[in-house]
Amino acid sequence: MDRQTSLNREQLLAGGTSTRREYGLGVLFFGALWGISEATLGDALYSARVPHASVPLTAIGFVILTFARAYFPRPGAATLIASCAMLYKFLNAPFFACHLLGILLMGVCYDVFLNALRMKSTWLAAGFATYANYAAFSLMITYVARYDHWVRGGLTKILEHIGIEGSMAAIACAILVPWSMPFSEKLQRAVPTPFTVQASLIPRSVAGVTAGLWVLGIAAYLLNHAPRD
Numbered sequence: 001m002d003r004q005t006s007l008n009r010e011q012l013l014a015g016g017t018s019t020r021r022e023y024g025l026g027v028l029f030f031g032a033l034w035g036i037s038e039a040t041l042g043d044a045l046y047s048a049r050v051p052h053a054s055v056p057l058t059a060i061g062f063v064i065l066t067f068a069r070a071y072f073p074r075p076g077a078a079t080l081i082a083s084c085a086m087l088y089k090f091l092n093a094p095f096f097a098c099h100l101l102g103i104l105l106m107g108v109c110y111d112v113f114l115n116a117l118r119m120k121s122t123w124l125a126a127g128f129a130t131y132a133n134y135a136a137f138s139l140m141i142t143y144v145a146r147y148d149h150w151v152r153g154g155l156t157k158i159l160e161h162i163g164i165e166g167s168m169a170a171i172a173c174a175i176l177v178p179w180s181m182p183f184s185e186k187l188q189r190a191v192p193t194p195f196t197v198q199a200s201l202i203p204r205s206v207a208g209v210t211a212g213l214w215v216l217g218i219a220a221y222l223l224n225h226a227p228r229d
Contacts, residue, residue, distance in 0.1 A: 082107020
């Protein structure tokens, strides 16, 4: 890692005024990328009733968080990005509280095992994070939110969700997260400051894409909720 990249990370972790701005733009950028995958691919999979639809969505979310981690290696970043992704899906897809809860818990579990605990074995951390996500979701949706479908399924449905769908997702994430990590680190070294407020091409492009995604998301929400005659 060169001196400039090391300095950027030190500034980021220090949390100065300028880096807070960069951090905010990065969170919005990665949150929008994740959110649009949930709003488009996720909506298509669930509408078509594809079995185990949460598996590819979980893998995509974890890969996006892995790229975000290369730029923002601090606890809490994944949860903030998940919150933005959750908001983006809320703006652009039919409201399902369970889907939004699942996105938020993914960010929290990724934060715990890969950003806070910093386990040496990435594939193991990704697997634990995935199982924790599926376990927390199924328990909360059944015993806290008390969704009728889950309440009627009871413990059998919980164990099936964790054991079958959770295992499929854990295997996918245990493979894809370590595989994507070196690519994310190479990208960070090649483009160390894409979220700075500069006039150069890459930061301006990233800021423009981020703004465009959120403008489209908000516009879609307003159009879908406009009063009709």
